Amino acid sequence: MKQTTIRHDWQLNEVVALFETPLNDLIFQAQTLHRQHFNPQEVQLSTLLNIKTGKCPEDCAYCPQSAHYDTGLVTEKLLPVQEVIEAAQQAKQQGATRFCMGAAWRQPKDRDFPQLLEIINEIKALEMECCMTLGMLSEQQAMQLKSAGLDYYNHNLDTSERFYTQIISTRDYQERLTTLENVRKASLKVCCGGIIGMGETIEDRASLLVTLANLPQHPDSVPINQLIKIAGTPLENVETLDSFEIVKAIAIARIMMPASRVRLSAGRVEMNDELQALCFLAGANSIFYGEKLLTAENTDTNHDQNLLKRLGLKPC
Ligand code: SAM
Ligand code: DTB
Ligand code: SF4
DSSP: OOSSOOOOOOOHHHHHHHSSSSSHHHHHHHHHHHHHHHHHTEEEEEEEEEEEEOBSOOOTTOTTTTTOOOOOOOEEEEEHHHHHHHHHHHHHHTTTTTEEEOOOOOOOOOGGGHHHHHHHHHHTTTTOEEEESSOOOHHHHHHHHHHOOOOEEEEEOOOOOOHHHHHHHHHOOHHHHHHHHHHHHHTTTEEOOEEEOSOOHHHHHHHHHHHHHSSSSSSEEEEEEEOOOOSTTTTTTOOOOOTTTHHHHHHHHHHSTTTTTEEOOTGGGGGGGHHHHHHTTTTOOEEEOOSSSSSSBOOOHHHHHHHHHHTTTEEO
16 A cells, blocks of 8 residues: 655755654654555564774764774674674574675775675575675676675765765765665665764754655665764764654654665664654664674664564564
């Protein structure tokens, strides 16, 4: 039952107005749309693994893996195939349906491809959805990943085009958009979202969502991350976000991209069960599941399973 039109003509002022809408009205709109596109009891579980850690040449101000900041991270080369597959098997056993791998690269090098393609092959043999986030991609690189069986590619816009310049200087917004185009041209599914709580304004949050929703095709998955403040990064002391801001961002993502999976992503360790329940009510229908994100801690899997059970939610 898909009654709503999927729009690609969102205007900044109407999205800012959504951010100013009373929370009850906003959640009602979001939940109504959610039910037209999804089973409201289902939550998709994705497990992350960092397959290459640290020493990244980019200067993303939020990131523990940037070589520009001293965050005390132990660096690691690209993990051997077997180690990755064991982690995927374990994720599957714990109930994850998608295995997402991240690498601290600006862009993968051609010499990494044989190993990446082998990893994809092996994960597809486990009958899991497979996602990678490796930095910028050329169209040809995206096609290679697609032909090995990759389902999703994650590449976040992170924030508005305006605020982006205060967060990253080593690559521009247009390069991110070009990677997203290359990923679509290769017929990969797109996972693209951003981070809130980096000191951006409401207009910046609205502008990020406008850019996402006005792409030629909505991203299939939209991760909404709350900044995890990492000691040693320029954002370590940024002001803490009011808890309801993540609920609003999720509700508005749901309203603007009603058929996409909206993921309550980084930052759940800081959230209590009630706040997470509110995020599900606002239209989040996916989480990162597993005790680690890429380098940062995530919630305990037993706790998550129990929370879903208490809320009558079913993993999918
Ligand atoms: N290097 C690749 C890239 O940047 O595209 C892939 C890995 S990168 C760590 C993936 C995403 O993680 C970033 O785009 C950002 O949205 C998110 N992220 C990184 N550090 C974070 C933090 N401290 N808090 C919240 N999200 C974070
Ligand atoms: C996304 O949007 N969030 C994930 C995933 N895509 C790659 C990463 C969150 C990273 C949090 C910080 C860390 O674990 O290093
Ligand atoms: Fe590198 Fe990605 Fe971290 Fe930016 S977000 S520093 S590109 S690992």
